[in-house]
Amino acid sequence: xxxxxxxxxxxxxVILAAALWLxxxxxxxxxxxxxxxxxxxxxxxxETAGHDVVFIGDCEVYENFSPDVLWxxxxxxxxxxxxxxxxxxxxxxxxxxxxxxxxxxxxxxxVLSMQYGEPQSEAYNRLNLDGMRLxxxxxxxxNASMTEEESLLSYLFPLLRYHSRWNELTGEDxxxxxxxxxxxxxxxxxxxxxxxxxxxxEGKPLADYQFADICYEYLDKMAELCESHGVELVLVKxxxxxxxxxxxxxxxxxxxxxxxxxxYVNCLEIVDEAGLxxxxxxxxxxxxxxxxxxEKLARWFGAWLTQHCPQVEDRRGQEPYETIWAEKSxxxxxRKTALxxxxxxxxxxxxxx
Amino acid sequence: xxxxxxxxxxxxxxxxxxxxxxxxxxxxxxLLAGSLFFYFFAGWYCLIYIGVTAVxxxxxxxxxxxxxxxxxxxxxAHRDQMDKEQRKAYKAAGKKxxxxxxxxxxxxxxxxxxVVKYTDFVLGNVNGVLAAAGSAARLPMADLVxxxxxxxxxxxxxxxxxxxxxxxxxxxxxxxxxALFVTFFPQLIQGPISRxxxxxxxxxxxxxxxxxxxxxxxMRVVWGFAKKLIVADRLxxxxxxxxxxPEQYTGIYVLAVMFLYxxxxxxxxxxxIDITIGVSQMLxxxxxxxxxxxxxxxxxxxxxxxxxxxxxxxxxDYVFYPLSVSKGVLKxxxxxxxxxxxxxxxxSVYLCTMLLxxxxxxxxGASWNFIVWGLLNGVVILVSQExxxxxxxxxxxxxxxxxxxxxxxxxxxxxxxLMSSIRVLDVxxxxxxxxxxxxxxxxxxxxxxxxxxSFLELGITGADWMVAFxxxxxxxxxxxxGRKEPMREQLVRRNPNLAWGGCAALVxxxxxxxxxxxxxxxxxxxxxxx
Numbered sequence: 001x002x003x004x005x006x007x008x009x010x011x012x013x014v015i016l017a018a019a020l021w022l023x024x025x026x027x028x029x030x031x032x033x034x035x036x037x038x039x040x041x042x043x044x045x046x047e048t049a050g051h052d053v054v055f056i057g058d059c060e061v062y063e064n065f066s067p068d069v070l071w072x073x074x075x076x077x078x079x080x081x082x083x084x085x086x087x088x089x090x091x092x093x094x095x096x097x098x099x100x101x102x103x104x105x106x107x108x109x110x111v112l113s114m115q116y117g118e119p120q121s122e123a124y125n126r127l128n129l130d131g132m133r134l135x136x137x138x139x140x141x142x143n144a145s146m147t148e149e150e151s152l153l154s155y156l157f158p159l160l161r162y163h164s165r166w167n168e169l170t171g172e173d174x175x176x177x178x179x180x181x182x183x184x185x186x187x188x189x190x191x192x193x194x195x196x197x198x199x200x201x202e203g204k205p206l207a208d209y210q211f212a213d214i215c216y217e218y219l220d221k222m223a224e225l226c227e228s229h230g231v232e233l234v235l236v237k238x239x240x241x242x243x244x245x246x247x248x249x250x251x252x253x254x255x256x257x258x259x260x261x262x263x264y265v266n267c268l269e270i271v272d273e274a275g276l277x278x279x280x281x282x283x284x285x286x287x288x289x290x291x292x293x294x295e296k297l298a299r300w301f302g303a304w305l306t307q308h309c310p311q312v313e314d315r316r317g318q319e320p321y322e323t324i325w326a327e328k329s330x331x332x333x334x335r336k337t338a339l340x341x342x343x344x345x346x347x348x349x350x351x352x353x
Numbered sequence: 354x355x356x357x358x359x360x361x362x363x364x365x366x367x368x369x370x371x372x373x374x375x376x377x378x379x380x381x382x383x384l385l386a387g388s389l390f391f392y393f394f395a396g397w398y399c400l401i402y403i404g405v406t407a408v409x410x411x412x413x414x415x416x417x418x419x420x421x422x423x424x425x426x427x428x429x430a431h432r433d434q435m436d437k438e439q440r441k442a443y444k445a446a447g448k449k450x451x452x453x454x455x456x457x458x459x460x461x462x463x464x465x466x467x468v469v470k471y472t473d474f475v476l477g478n479v480n481g482v483l484a485a486a487g488s489a490a491r492l493p494m495a496d497l498v499x500x501x502x503x504x505x506x507x508x509x510x511x512x513x514x515x516x517x518x519x520x521x522x523x524x525x526x527x528x529x530x531x532a533l534f535v536t537f538f539p540q541l542i543q544g545p546i547s548r549x550x551x552x553x554x555x556x557x558x559x560x561x562x563x564x565x566x567x568x569x570x571x572m573r574v575v576w577g578f579a580k581k582l583i584v585a586d587r588l589x590x591x592x593x594x595x596x597x598x599p600e601q602y603t604g605i606y607v608l609a610v611m612f613l614y615x616x617x618x619x620x621x622x623x624x625x626i627d628i629t630i631g632v633s634q635m636l637x638x639x640x641x642x643x644x645x646x647x648x649x650x651x652x653x654x655x656x657x658x659x660x661x662x663x664x665x666x667x668x669x670d671y672v673f674y675p676l677s678v679s680k681g682v683l684k685x686x687x688x689x690x691x692x693x694x695x696x697x698x699x700x701s702v703y704l705c706t707m708l709l710x711x712x713x714x715x716x717x718g719a720s721w722n723f724i725v726w727g728l729l730n731g732v733v734i735l736v737s738q739e740x741x742x743x744x745x746x747x748x749x750x751x752x753x754x755x756x757x758x759x760x761x762x763x764x765x766x767x768x769x770x771l772m773s774s775i776r777v778l779d780v781x782x783x784x785x786x787x788x789x790x791x792x793x794x795x796x797x798x799x800x801x802x803x804x805x806x807s808f809l810e811l812g813i814t815g816a817d818w819m820v821a822f823x824x825x826x827x828x829x830x831x832x833x834x835g836r837k838e839p840m841r842e843q844l845v846r847r848n849p850n851l852a853w854g855g856c857a858a859l860v861x862x863x864x865x866x867x868x869x870x871x872x873x874x875x876x877x878x879x880x881x882x883x
Contacts, residue, residue, distance in 0.1 A: 005849045006564050012853035019861055027865075122871060149871050153359050159864060166865050167816040 027162040030176040036183040037084040041131030049320050050102035052312045053078040056095050057110030058086040060238035063288035067186035068332040069298035071325045075314030080187030085124040088113045088218045093141035099229050105311045108234045111253050117212025119147045185332045192339040197278035197286030203244025239267040241286035274300035354394035356628045377559035391538035395501035402500040406462050407535040410510040411528050413458035414517040417451045418524035455518040466507045469497045474719035502541040510535050513549040539629040545643040545663035560637030570634030572841040572856045577627025579859045582867030584824035585621035588613050591811035596780050603793035614780050615773040646832045651764035653733050673709045707731045726778040820866050
């Protein structure tokens with residue numbers, strides 16, 4: 001009797017573990033039709049070849065640079081490991097994780113997140129961290145990012161966090177139980193809508209413009225990490241009109257880059273040079289560039305990379321890059337066509353008859 | 354460290370593995386270390402409080418036990434030299450000395466309990482009197498932190514001391530073992546209030562791995578968590594909303610508060626006790642049952658014999674009985690009988706019953722709500738007793754009624770409604786507000802809120818209400834089907850697959866439907882506060 005009890009107990013524990021694993025997959029948000037930003041981090045693991053340039057940062061990287069243009073026009077292989085409101089420690093651990101998979105020539109870090117010296121919100125943490133594979137980097141990123149109400153356990157077993165979705169589950173949760181569609185093009189989240197930037201508000205005066213010590217600590221760690229791997233760290237500030245980029249912040253970044261011997265590009269200063277027009281090149285009134293803006297910026301940045309980072313090669317004609325990027329470009333073009341059609345239809349609907 | 358926390362699960366997992374790995378003679382020491390570690394999580398200062406209670410009670414019991422031994426030895430040695438009267442006088446003198454030691458310890462420990470639990474209540478009332486008298490003076494609140502489980506471990510320890518004083522059993526010689534009895538972690542949070550004679554045997558025994566006991570205990574733990582996380586904590590959300598804005602939620606909402614709170618408290622408290630007993634069972638320790646399907650009681654007196662049983666028996670054995678046979682009460686009894694005749698016989702019973710329920714109310718919490726709640730229970734029990742002849746007369750006229758299922762159902766329903774009505778005093782801010790709210794049931798009933806969707810705006814969705822409803826049904830079904838033998842025992846006997854499958858399904862339900870994680874505070878059990 002006892003033996004039977006133990007045997008059935010073990011058997012049911014195994015069944016239970018399998019059921020919980022399945023439920024975990026079911027309850028995890030899929031980020032396919034809504035908030036696709038949540039799917040970005042995990043998509044990196046589908047890459048089959050390395051990249052010469054890896055962008056790291058928040059929405060200012062995954063919305064503003066088009067890797068397809070970098071490839072088509074300069075032969076630069078690149079990937080954007082960006083996610084919404086990515087905090088600097090999250091960027092650092094993503095950088096560390098990326099270096100486990102590949103050693104790019106250049107890492108481009110967008111410095112907007114220097115303004116956040118402490119964990120911000122659980123929702124953004126989830127968008128940034130859920131997609132990371134379980135690794136020491138993920139655990140460290142979670143530990144550094146958690147707000148007071150969060151627990152490490154819920155990152156290890158996301159069902160403990162998402163169980164409350166039981167009455168919100170949709171067909172999408174079943175459809176994408178074991179696979180996901182690609183929502184980005186090499187980490188770039190395409191948007192073709194046009195909403196001109198009008199009346200961009202001036203930045204409100206701040207009580208303290210000094211970036212937090214912890215941000216500098218992580219920036220130092222990034223620089224050291226890149227140096228130890230023979231990777232050049234390039235700092236950029238993407239050309240978003242809002243959130244406001246203060247002169248005091250700019251001065252700190254310029255000083256830091258100079259002191260560290262890093263290259264720093266403030267793209268807000270090259271808006272005209274890159275041909276960016278905030279009447280046509282933004283989809284949300286200047287916060288982010290749309291596809292047309294991202295392509296223009298990539299065109300400018302590709303030229304800059306070629307000139308200032310000569311170690312970045314032109315990989316056109318080289319296999320497997322040629323094949324991989326041909327396929328990527330095709331997907332990119334198809335997505336562009338589909339989105340443009342959808343946007344045109346939406347415009348038509350909104351136009352008074 | 355609450356039961357409903359990851360820390361507790363980790364703590365218990367480690368303790369459980371070590372418990373069966375170490376030499377069995379050291380198991381009780383590990384339990385003591387684990388209990389102190391568990392208690393330390395509630396705050397280091399708590400260890401001082403519980404330490405004082407454990408040490409003083411142990412010392413007092415040792416002293417009382419030694420005095421008893423010396424007395425017995427002396428009497429044995431001098432039996433031939435003393436007549437009956439002398440022996441009686443000697444015994445009485447010895448008892449007096451033992452009582453002084455006992456009393457000193459009782460005063461110290463109940464004193465600690467009174468100070469930490471009731472100081473602010475007393476100060477608040479003094480301030481109320483000062484305000485009523487027009488004085489602007491106010492006493493500052495003490496804001497003392499209540500040590501976790503102070504009421505439970507104090508009562509448990511004092512019960513032990515009184516038993517030793519009464520000579521029921523000799524005192525425990527080992528301070529460590531006695532400290533384990535006081536601090537045994539599964540029952541620290543919300544009881545039960547164990548008796549030394551019941552708990553000590555299995556608590557100090559050496560335990561071999563017993564798969565059946567461990568499986569049964571584990572299943573009971575899962576059931577306890579399910580009750581707590583799925584039903585109790587889900588109902589806590591609308592209840593919080595209903596109680597937080599009493600002026601908005603009147604009439605039928607108050608009725609909802611009564612019944613929802615009854616179900617929530619049952620799920621919460623019995624869930625916690627299931628975890629306590631299940632965890633103990635997994636360690637081979639037999640903890641006294643604290644509930645016996647209380648909502649199937651036919652009257653309030655029976656209800657209190659089946660709800661929080663160990664508290665009821667504690668008050669019965671250490672308050673009610675000693676009070677009933679105390680000199681003062683016996684004197685009162687004689688006087689009342691002489692003056693009032695036959696009805697006078699009841700005066701002492703009334704007095705003791707009301708005192709018992711007053712103390713029970715005070716034990717539950719430092720507020721007038723609990724005192725009135727206790728007294729109301731006493732009143733209802735006394736009125737029921739007094740109405741016995743009327744019931745008998747009624748049943749004499751309708752002889753077939755009493756045994757019928759319908760009448761039994763009526764009795765059970767009546768007791769549930771009555772208990773729920775009295776218990777509503779637990780939830781509202783103060784006594785006048787409670788009565789005002791209950792009054793609105795009769796003045797502004799507004800049943801339309803039942804179907805106009807208002808109940809869907811109380812913090813949980815319609816689907817949540819369904820989960821709570823089916824969870825409650827499941828509890829009811831388990832109570833009904835487990836009348837003679839717990840469900841898990843029945844299932845294991847029939848087919849272990851059924852038991853384990855049911856357990857796995859419960860875990861899945863708990864993980865999905867449980868109220869925990871961000872946005873929920875599911876960690877506290879209601880009875881923690883007592």
